[in-house]
Amino acid sequence: MEVLSLKVNGDTRCLAAAPQATLLEVLREELGLTGCKQGCDKGDCGACTVLLDGQPVLACLTLAALVQGREITTIEGLAPAHRRRCAESPCASKQDKLHPVQDAFDEAGALQCGFCQSGMILSATALLQRDDDPKRETIREALSGNLCRCTGYTQIIEAVERASDEHAGREHRPRAWEQPATEPAGEGES
Amino acid sequence: MAARDQHGPQAPWxxxxxxxxxxxxxxxxxAKATGEALFTDDLALPGMLYARTLRSPHAHARIRSIDTQAARALDGVHGVITGADLPQSYGVIPWTQDETALATDRVRxxxxxxxxxxxxxxxTAEAACALIEVDFEVLPARLTPEEALANPEPAIHHNERRPGNIxxxxxxxxxxxxGAAAQAAQVVEGDFSFHGTTHAAIEPHCALARPDADGRLTLWSATQITHYLHRALALVLGLAPEKIRVIQPCLGGAFGGKSDPFSLEFCAAKLALxxxxPVKLLWTxxxxxxxxxxxxxxQMHYRTSSDGEGHLTGVDxxxxxxGGAYSSFGLVTTYYSGQLLTGPYDFPSYRFDATRVFTNKPPCGPKRGHGSVQPRFAFEVQLDELAERLQLDPIELRRRNLLGENxxxxxxxRITSNGFARCLDxxxxxxxxxxxxxxxxxGHGLxxxxxxxxxxxxxxVYPNDMPQGGVQLKLDRSGLVTLFTGANDIGQGSSTVLAGIVxxxxxxxxxxxxxVAADTDLCPVDLGAYSSRVTFMVGNAAIDGARKLRRQVLAALAQEWExxxxxxxxxxxxxxxxxxxxxxxxxxAxxxxxxxxETLGATGSYNTPTLGGDYRGGTIGASPAYSFxxxxxxxxxxxETGVIRCEKVWIAHDCGRALNPVLVAGQMEGSAYMGIAEALFEHHTINSRGLHAGPSLLDYPLATSxxxxxxxxxxxxxxxxEGPYGAKEAGEGPLHPSLPALANAVHDALGLRLRELPFTPGRVLRALRSQAEAGS
Structure with missing residues (x-):
């Protein structure tokens, strides 16, 4: 066993772990942060995505011992950090307790079973940090490491667009099912 | 039908x-957005042990003996069980109970x-599994249905009524x-094949069992059929049902893949006892x-006949x-493969002859659109062929054969509501x-x-005259209304729909x-999340229960206000x-x-009316309503590459009434995604040694964003x-047309008829080559 010092969601936590322990194991089993999910334990599904210094990484492929001193953000840390930043406005409703990306996912129906959502929301948050008005193709690309089996990704993409619109103070784009007449794709598009 | 089951489709106020x-x-x-929601593997109990399963390396073998001594002796091992500890057979269908939690004498x-x-x-559990010595006598493995039919012995299951691996x-x-075919102006006939796909829910199966101090057993499991699991546990463990509590925590996707009782649920329970x-068993x-x-x-052979105007006269x-190694829901699958094809088109003659065969492969079961996705693919491609022969627009051909409502x-x-014509529009x-x-x-087509x-x-699933769906409601001076239901919310949002109704x-x-859902101690029985039944059945039960309470609130107010x-x-x-x-x-109020x-509470129930054809099997496929x-x-x-790029799917679905359009759209989109992915990418391949060709989420190619x-x-x-406010299902129906519509689009793009799924680049290139050779 090794003694590790990890900075998770703003708190420094000391714990003992085997040298081969993954960040996923430590987060779930030692720190009780079960929002980080194990879907495959092989780096295929993205359900264990966390942010490492703001960048999405797969916790199941990350050795805990190697990320000491780095800033680790799990899904549990997203909303509290957001709340700290807007501490002057006390939380009133359920929606205010959520980070804007979490809120957009909830509102848009992007959550079905919810198992992939922690990873998906963290990947989306990282995307919006570097590009606050991403094109649809950029969103698809940025989320392509997070498998979702429920939604067909449509409402997830709409949630990211919604978060982006919200951030920019724009009117929300209509969702696919809200459009009474869908325009056929033009011949010139690819 | 009892009067209580009829509420009318109108809004209540x-x-x-x-x-x-x-x-x-x-x-x-x-709760899901913040990671607070607890799934089965997120639960941990004091003193909890961890379990692992030892599996057969052979596709077919007799077990001569099992030696667990070394495993038991390993430091840290607390329990080892084999088939002898859980000999009672079970199966979700009462007439085909051919599974045991652990192999008793044979692996299949x-x-x-x-x-x-x-x-x-x-x-430690993994290391102990490696120390278990199993003496196998390897038997010939049958890995295709043809092989299994041609070699009845050694039988995969001994069954005197159905010999020959059937x-x-x-x-x-x-x-x-x-007669219809003989007199038809047009007959299209051909072979089609569907390759086999799996659910691949992102949450793996997991069960956690706790022996309670009072002699009861609690099992948390990633299941979509809490009630059937409860029954199966009582049977296999030999415990009285009232001593067992089954709870489904948050469930990370199922799609039919968690609607059998599974080995891990019995093993976790037995090891806990x-x-x-407490014992947790998580599958990799x-x-x-x-x-x-x-x-x-x-493998499907279809012959479809029509008159000269494209009116269907017969389908054969x-x-x-x-079937793979066990029955699972196979009896129902076999019926569904024929019984669910008889709409949305009207045809006066129909025959299906379906045979499910045991093979030495992982057992097949129900997946979203159970039993009917494969036949629908074949039939709808044949309708496209028929339209081509008659030089009719394929939508026009379908319009000429509308079944209509009532x-x-x-x-x-029995067909009641039917919005299919509008779906086509x-x-x-x-x-x-x-x-x-x-x-x-x-290269570009629709x-x-x-x-x-x-x-x-x-x-x-088992014959009984009790309600199929039930709820219990309580409300009190706090202003809170609590709905208790056995219905399994598996991500489709059934709890949200029920809360909306109340x-x-x-x-x-x-x-x-x-x-409060899917807890057998607290909730009235519901049969589970399968066959797209929950909104319709439990929705009606929720209306039933809520109206009883509403009458009391209204009576009290009317008296108070005069x-x-x-x-x-x-x-x-x-x-x-x-x-x-x-x-x-x-x-x-x-x-x-x-x-x-005084103390306020009510129950609500739903039972289906008596429906179905008057023949053996006529009730299988009978539903109180059909979606289109x-x-x-x-x-x-x-x-050049043979790669098919699916650009867009327009999905029109008649869901009766959209009680929550976000959820309905999510089900429609998720269904179409899954259907397209099955047509283009997914392939559950078992090789000639009985091994899965790629049992990972990388090698089994799921469609990404x-x-x-x-x-x-x-x-x-x-x-x-009859639906709750007129609602019908949305979770499975919208998958079906994806595969044939895609095949028909490829025909529009290139003039190719693809009849063998999935449509890999290799198959497309071969078809293009044949087309070029035929044309030269």
């Missing part, structure tokens, strides 16, 4: 919906469970199919692939179904079909297909409704009169009701007379 039919957030949305596929170990941690055979004929400690992703229960491979089908299918199923309009189909450049699916099944009926805000009950409106968390006089927070009627779907799929095919086409959900409402 003078015809206007206040909660339903509008986008509502999910009751568990915030690579991955069949042989032993289980509980230890202080997973690594799991189930169904042959049903309605009308004169051969033996060790006296690889184990989930072997547990399977996915969509059956089928022969299906060979690869009618009966050729196999005796919607996809035709939205896709620009008339202007574009047949006129796009080579295809259409339709389908019909059940909203629940009349016949419960909020609508009682006039409270949806946030004032708490749903007005007629009809003048009172409960809405938005307030009680008042329609004319605007009087206004009371609902909490105070509940105080009046609790004062007058049409898709148009747009593809571009790269003729980049591979998935744009999906346009076009909600069509037909307002079903």
């Amino acid at each position: 003078r015809g206007e919906f206040r909660v339903l039919t509008k986008p509502q957030r999910k009751v568990d949305g915030a 596929f690579v991955g069949d469970e042989v032993a289980a170990v509980a230890a202080v941690d997973e690594r 799991s189930k055979h169904v042959k049903l004929e309605f009308g004169d199919v051969d 033996i060790t006296g400690r 992703r690889e184990e989930v692939f072997y547990a399977h229960r996915g969509r059956h491979p089928m 089908a022969r299906l060979l179904i690869d 009618t009966t299918t050729v196999n005796g199923q 919607e996809v035709e309009r939205a896709s620009g079909w008339r202007e574009r189909r047949g006129r796009l450049p080579r 295809g259409v297909a339709g389908s019909m699916y059940i909203s629940g099944t009349n016949y419960p 909020a609508e009926e009682l006039g409270v805000e949806p946030e004032a409704v708490r749903v 007005v007629a009950e009809e003048e009172i409106l409960l809405a938005g968390g307030r009680a008042g009169l329609f004319n605007g006089d009087r206004d009371l927070p609902m909490r105070e 509940f105080v009046l009701a609790e004062t007058r009627f 779907t049409a898709h148009v799929v747009e593809v571009r095919v790269d003729c 980049v591979d998935t086409p744009e999906l346009a959900a076009l909600i069509v409402e037909s307002i079903d007379p």
